[in-house]
Amino acid sequence: MNHIIIVESPAKARTLKKFLGAKYNVKASMGHIRDLPKKEIGIDTENDFKPKYEVSPDKKKIVKELKDLAHKYEDTMVWLAPDEDREGESIAWHLVHALGLKKDQYKRIAFHEITKPAVLAALENPRNIDIDLVHAQQARRVLDRLVGYKLSPLLWTKIRAGLSAGRVQSVAVRLIVDREREIEKFEPVEYWKIDTDLKAKKGDFNAELSKIKGKKAEVKNKKEATAILKYLNKADYNVAKLNKKESIRQPAAPFITSTLQQEASRKLGFSVKQTMVIAQQLYEGISHGKDHAGLITYMRTDSFNLSNEFLKEVPKLLKKTYGDDYALDKPRVFTKKAKGAQEAHEAIRPTDPNKTPEDLKSHLDPAQYKLYKLIWERTIASQMPAAVLDVTTVTVEAGDYELTAKGQIIKFPGFMKAYVEGTDHPDEALSNKEKTLPAIEEGEVCKLIEVNSEQKFTQPPARYTEATLVKKLESEGIGRPSTYAPTISTVITRGYIEKKSDKKLYPLEIGMIVNDFLVEHFSDIVDYSFTADMEEKLDDIAEGKTKWEPVISKFYKPFEKTIEEKKKSVKKGDVIHEKTDEKCDVCGKPMMVKLGRNGKFLSCSDYPTCKNAKPMKEDREKEAALQKQFKDEKCERCKSPMVVKKGRFGEFLACSGYPNCKNTRPLAHALDIDCPKCKKGKLTEKRTKRGKVFYGCNSYPDCDFATWSKPSETPCPVCKGLQVESKKDLLKCEQCGKETEIQS
DNA sequence: CAGTGAGCGAGCTTCCGCTTGACTT
Numbered sequence: 001m002n003h004i005i006i007v008e009s010p011a012k013a014r015t016l017k018k019f020l021g022a023k024y025n026v027k028a029s030m031g032h033i034r035d036l037p038k039k040e041i042g043i044d045t046e047n048d049f050k051p052k053y054e055v056s057p058d059k060k061k062i063v064k065e066l067k068d069l070a071h072k073y074e075d076t077m078v079w080l081a082p083d084e085d086r087e088g089e090s091i092a093w094h095l096v097h098a099l100g101l102k103k104d105q106y107k108r109i110a111f112h113e114i115t116k117p118a119v120l121a122a123l124e125n126p127r128n129i130d131i132d133l134v135h136a137q138q139a140r141r142v143l144d145r146l147v148g149y150k151l152s153p154l155l156w157t158k159i160r161a162g163l164s165a166g167r168v169q170s171v172a173v174r175l176i177v178d179r180e181r182e183i184e185k186f187e188p189v190e191y192w193k194i195d196t197d198l199k200a201k202k203g204d205f206n207a208e209l210s211k212i213k214g215k216k217a218e219v220k221n222k223k224e225a226t227a228i229l230k231y232l233n234k235a236d237y238n239v240a241k242l243n244k245k246e247s248i249r250q251p252a253a254p255f256i257t258s259t260l261q262q263e264a265s266r267k268l269g270f271s272v273k274q275t276m277v278i279a280q281q282l283y284e285g286i287s288h289g290k291d292h293a294g295l296i297t298y299m300r301t302d303s304f305n306l307s308n309e310f311l312k313e314v315p316k317l318l319k320k321t322y323g324d325d326y327a328l329d330k331p332r333v334f335t336k337k338a339k340g341a342q343e344a345h346e347a348i349r350p351t352d353p354n355k356t357p358e359d360l361k362s363h364l365d366p367a368q369y370k371l372y373k374l375i376w377e378r379t380i381a382s383q384m385p386a387a388v389l390d391v392t393t394v395t396v397e398a399g400d401y402e403l404t405a406k407g408q409i410i411k412f413p414g415f416m417k418a419y420v421e422g423t424d425h426p427d428e429a430l431s432n433k434e435k436t437l438p439a440i441e442e443g444e445v446c447k448l449i450e451v452n453s454e455q456k457f458t459q460p461p462a463r464y465t466e467a468t469l470v471k472k473l474e475s476e477g478i479g480r481p482s483t484y485a486p487t488i489s490t491v492i493t494r495g496y497i498e499k500k501s502d503k504k505l506y507p508l509e510i511g512m513i514v515n516d517f518l519v520e521h522f523s524d525i526v527d528y529s530f531t532a533d534m535e536e537k538l539d540d541i542a543e544g545k546t547k548w549e550p551v552i553s554k555f556y557k558p559f560e561k562t563i564e565e566k567k568k569s570v571k572k573g574d575v576i577h578e579k580t581d582e583k584c585d586v587c588g589k590p591m592m593v594k595l596g597r598n599g600k601f602l603s604c605s606d607y608p609t610c611k612n613a614k615p616m617k618e619d620r621e622k623e624a625a626l627q628k629q630f631k632d633e634k635c636e637r638c639k640s641p642m643v644v645k646k647g648r649f650g651e652f653l654a655c656s657g658y659p660n661c662k663n664t665r666p667l668a669h670a671l672d673i674d675c676p677k678c679k680k681g682k683l684t685e686k687r688t689k690r691g692k693v694f695y696g697c698n699s700y701p702d703c704d705f706a707t708w709s710k711p712s713e714t715p716c717p718v719c720k721g722l723q724v725e726s727k728k729d730l731l732k733c734e735q736c737g738k739e740t741e742i743q744s
Numbered sequence: 745c746a747g748t749g750a751g752c753g754a755g756c757t758t759c760c761g762c763t764t765g766a767c768t769t
Contacts, residue, residue, distance in 0.1 A: 008763060031763025038758090058765090087762055141760075148759020156757065166759045280764090300762090482761055490759095596752030603753060613752065647748025654749055664748070686746060694745050706745050 002076040004069055005109075006095060008083060011284045011294055012114060019116045027066060029082065033059045034094045036141070041149045045556065048549045049142055055098060067099045077107065079123070084110035085342035086542070090137035093129050113307040113346045114297065136542040142552055143167070143534065147525060150563050155514060158570055160595045163514060164494055167534075168479045168487055170518055170526050173496045175472060176464055177507045177515045186460035192219035193456055194228055196403060197449040198237055198396065203438025204449065207394065211402035225453045228401070235398035237446040243393040251381045251415035253304045253334035254347035257481035258474040260299070260375070265467035266422035268370050269503075272466040272485045278371045279348070286363050294351050295360065296375055300481040301345035304334035306379070310349060314383045317353050322417055326384055334382070339477035340535045349379040381419035388412040394440055407437030424468055463504040478531045495597055509599030521566050525559075579605070586612040626651070630667070636681070636698060637663050665698060673711050676722040676734065678703035683711050707734070716740070 003024045007013050010028040017026045034053045036042035044050040055063050070078050080095055082088035092108055095101070107126035111118040144167055151165035194209040194217075209217045209228070219225050255263070257276075264275040279299035285292055315327035337343070350372070357373035364372060392407040410416065464472065470484045479487055491497040496511030507515070518526045540546045582591040584604040593616070594603040602617075604610040615623070626644045633642035633653055640657040644667065655663040666685055675681040681699030686706075688694060696706035709724035712731050716723050721735025731740045 010764075029763080030765085032761070033763095035761095036759090059763095083762085091762070137761090144760045146759085150759095152758035160753095161755065162757050164758050168760065480761060482763080487760090594753055598752065601752060607753065611753090615751090643749095645749045652748060658749065662749090664746095688745055688747095696746060700746055704746085708745080 002073050003079065004066075004076060005079040005081050006066065007081045008088065008091065009298070012298070014292070015114050015294060016119060019119055024079075025069070027069070028062075029066070029091060029095060030059065030062055032056065032087070032091055032094070033063050034098055036145055041145065043142055043145060045146075045560070049552050049556070051138065051142055053094070053097075063098050066095070070099050070101060070105065076105065078105055079126070080106055080108045080129070081110065081122070083344035084112060085344040086133055086137040086140065086538070088344060089130055089133040090141075093131070093134040096129065110344075112303070112305065112344060115307050115309045117309070118307070130542075132544045133542045135548040136538045139541055139548040139551055140534070140538055143555065146552075146556060146559070150559070151518070151522065151525070154563060154566065155517070157567070158572055159513060159517065160510070162494075163510070164490070165514065165518060167525065167531060168473075168483065169490050169494075169496075170515070171476075171478055171528060171530070172469065172473060172487055173491050173507070173511050173515050174519065174526050174528075175469065176491075176497055176505050177512055179461060179464060180507050183460045183463065188457035188459070190221055191456050191458065192221070192225040193454045194219060194225060194232070194451065196232060196237075196398075196451050198446040199449055200239070200438055200440050200444055200446050202440070205394070205405050205407075205437050205440070207396050207403035207405040209401060210404040213400050214402075217401075222455065225455075229451050229453055232398060232401065232451045233448070235401065235448070237403075237448060238397050239394060239440055239442055239444040239446065240397040240402075241393075241395040242440060242442045243395070245391050245393070246411070247389045247391050249387045249389065249414075249416070251332075251384060251386070251419070252378065252421040253336070254306060254349055254379045254382045255375060256302050256304060256338070256347055257300050258302075258338070258470050258484065260348055261470050261484065262424075262467040263374060263378070263422055264371060265465060266424065267374065268367075270367075270371070272470060272488055274367075275371065276485050278367050281368055282372055282375075286360075286368075295355065295372060297347070297349050297351060298345045299348055301343075301348060302338050302341040302481055303343035303345055304336070304347050305343065306331070306347055306349055306383075310346075310353065311383065313353050314380065318380065318384060322384075325412075326414070326417065328383055328385060332383055338474055339532065347379070348375055350376050353380065377419035378421075381415040384415035384418060385412075387414040387416045392437055394437065396446065405437060406435065408433075408435050410434055424462075424471075463506065465503050465505065466499070469505060476528055476532065477535055478528075510595065510597075513595070521570065522562065582617070584610060584612050586610055633665075635661060635663050637661055671695070671711065671713070673713055673722070675699070675703060675705050677705035681705075712742075 005016060005024050005026045006029050007016065007026065008029055008031055010030070013026040013028045020026065033055060035056050036051060037054055042052040044052070070076055078099070078101055080092040082091040088110070096106060108129050109122040109126050111122040148164070148166040152163065155163040155165055196207055198205055198207055211217055219228060260279065261272045261275050264270040265272070270278070276299065279296065282295045283297070283299050285294040311331040318327040353376070357369060357376050360372060361369055388411045390409045390411050394405040396403040396405070466488050469488065473479045473484065491511070492499060495508055496514060498506045498508050500506055524530060537546070537551050541548045541551060578593045580591050580593060580602065582602060583589070584591055584606070587604060587606060587610045589604055589606045589610065591602040592605045593600050600616050602614050604612040614620070630642060630644055630653060634640070635642055635655040635657065638655060638657050638661040640655055640661065642653040642665065643656045644651055645654040651667050653665040653667055655661040671683045671685070673683045675683055675697040678697060678699060681697040681703055683695050684698040686694055686696045694706055694708050695711055697703040707724055709726060712723040712725065714723065715721065716733035716736060716738055717740060718738045719733065719736040721733045723731040723733050723740065726732035726739070731742055732738070
């Protein structure tokens with residue numbers, strides 16, 4: 001008998017061949033093989049939403065090959081082995097139909113990990129295709145098609161051609177627009193941070209003001225701060241309480257797609273797409289000699305699970321590498337499931353933990369090495385013991401005031417020896433560090449060295465980065481591991497969102513206009529909980545509790561009605577094409593608002609006869625204000641005034657003598673520091689091609705002085721040379737190497 | 745380690761999820 005096994009990915013097929021030998025012919029379908037047609041909606045909304053499927057153009061070849069293979073010999077068994085989730089079940093079903101398989105010609109099998117025992121067990125336990133699960137997928141597909149292909153054309157007629165809307169992308173845009181508006185209306189509140197440097201018997205320490213007359217200390221302004229400072233300068237300091245506590249920290253779960261993307265962004269600075277491309281390379285593996293082996297498990301997953309085979313290997317490795325204390329008796333299991341997770345795969349882990357990053361270093365390029373190391377360490381750490389920290393809290397009384405100091409000592413590092421998770425909040429990074437206090441005794445009297453105060457302001461919420469957006473989407477159950485990166489690409493190519501050089505995501509005007517249109521007229525679809533509600537209904541379909549057609553019908557009927565109504569009621573001018581009072585300065589006809597790639601602009605209403613166009617009034621005013629702000633800036637080369645220009649990397653100052661003088665300078669501060677090399681130029685903040693900030697002489701290219709660290713205005717106290725910020729609160733002289741602390 | 749400097753409009757476009765090569769330049 002002939003045996004064909006069909007899986008989704010070719011790399012998986014290769015691994016299976018190794019386990020199973022020549023008896024089985026293992027093939028890959030390359031994901032979905034059939035879909036709705038691209039050119040039309042492909043759903044008969046009058047007839048129970050019957051979908052029209054066709055073999056996708058790029059899959060014709062593979063489908064033909066599989067079909068020929070399945071029918072070549074009478075006696076052939078096709079084992080359908082796509083992933084065990086909604087989409088995988090659907091692929092299996094489509095294969096049956098596209099290949100024309102009879103009931104006794106195929107069997108459905110599934111495994112959640114690519115290990116020999118798991119695959120053999122699956123072959124022993126075939127089952128039927130779960131048609132309810134297939135219907136759940138179909139409902140998902142049909143709903144997405146209806147939403148996308150009905151809303152997008154409405155945007156073309158009401159706003160501009162080429163736009164798009166969808167269940168996932170439109171919410172992604174909304175998150176970014178909403179966040180931007182929160183930031184816009186945010187009003188910073190002043191507060192003051194007050195702390196003291198104290199001298200105890202055994203050493204010095206720093207304690208922060210925490211309570212005033214038993215209440216949480218809130219210092220609102222300079223007046224209050226000055227009063228407190230005055231009091232603290234004369235107060236007596238007594239150690240009232242000493243609290244030592246042991247605290248336990250557990251390691252993070254092994255990687256899934258979303259957490260890998262976040263951590264690679266935080267620790268390696270990779271974009272979401274970059275991470276996926278490199279992970280794919282590691283998954284496909286590298287060949288050294290004859291051996292071609294995948295280095296990590298599948299990278300598009302939402303499961304924290306690790307195979308038993310793998311878990312058996314790890315303790316041996318840990319004992320060998322770190323010692324007996326660093327292995328667990330029983331594996332640690334991570335069960336917290338992400339919203340809507342399907343868990344068809346394992347977590348992202350090294351296929352063989354014994355291949356250490358160092359072993360592979362010479363076979364990998366630097367980016368692959370860094371990502372492999374991250375995955376290896378994270379996975380290993382997840383199976384190491386908890387860390388034990390000794391946390392000491394010292395409470396110091398100073399009359400009406402109470403100050404606290406916290407120290408933290410790592411008693412047993414446990415997993416921290418291999419890996420500590422990064423953070424999106426800079427302040428939290430400190431909690432991973434040791435902070436030692438001198439041996440302080442209860443009742444001890446301390447001497448004041450100094451009181452420090454610092455004015456601070458509350459910060460607006462941070463803009464999303466690619467990685468924090470993925471985190472948010474995942475927590476709302478929106479999108480899947482395979483779509484996080486493509487979704488971000490889509491909203492950027494549509495011109496809805498822009499990623500600036502600070503790696504943050506900003507909404508563009510078109511993004512705001514489309515978002516506001518959708519929020520106003522289709523609020524239920526861009527509601528954050530729309531997907532979660534959909535998932536609940538899909539679960540009902542998958543469990544056989546409901547049929548899929550009524551679920552779609554219940555959504556579609558009111559949706560279609562709204563679409564038809566908005567086609568009539570919303571005039572194009574409601575969104576755009578407003579008439580204005582301005583007259584065209586070429587032909588005198590009125591100007592009107594139009595929408596271009598980069599947002600609104602004014603166009604002559606007689607277009608295309610008169611092609612005159614100019615920026616919106618607000619934009620012209622903004623531009624004028626900006627020019628005024630920099631009107632005194634002179635070009636240091638030719639003495640012409642500088643003007644503000646817009647370029648690929650944002651606004652910058654350019655010499656008005658262009659193109660005779662091509663001098664440019666960033667808008668931000670030309671520092672008031674003379675260049676230490678040529679003594680003539682000033683140091684200026686500049687950016688490399690990749691957007692990294694550095695400081696160079698503004699008479700470049702005549703003088704090529706440049707440095708990474710931020711230069712200080714105060715010269716070196718010893719040799720008068722240039723000082724740069726080498727570490728936090730530390731200046732280093734470039735000339736004599738003398739280090740000085742920064743005095744605030 | 746060193747960029748950038750207008751002009752947009754119409755177009756036949758578009759969804760979400762599953763997966764990689766096969767096209768040209």
